[in-house]
Amino acid sequence: MRISARNSLNGKIISISEGSVNNEVVIELAPGVEITSVVTKASCESLGLEVGGNAYAIIKASNVMVAVD
Numbered sequence: 001m002r003i004s005a006r007n008s009l010n011g012k013i014i015s016i017s018e019g020s021v022n023n024e025v026v027i028e029l030a031p032g033v034e035i036t037s038v039v040t041k042a043s044c045e046s047l048g049l050e051v052g053g054n055a056y057a058i059i060k061a062s063n064v065m066v067a068v069d
Helices: 039-045
Strands: 007-018 022-030 032-040 054-060 062-068
Touching: 007 032, 022 039, 022 054, 032 039, 032 062, 039 062
Parallel strands: none
Antiparallel strands: 007 022, 007 054, 022 032, 054 062
């Protein structure tokens, strides 16, 4: 994966809280260090996000995006 954002943090998905349109994804970057992002349900499904899987928290400006290989 190549991306222009400089702040790409790898971690493990520890929870996904499903809503009607958006899901809240919590990624543990290190023991006790977590970051949370809200993404659409469609994005969760298309990325194949699931608890226990690895993902990247990509921080650009005031947004946090989630990416997988």
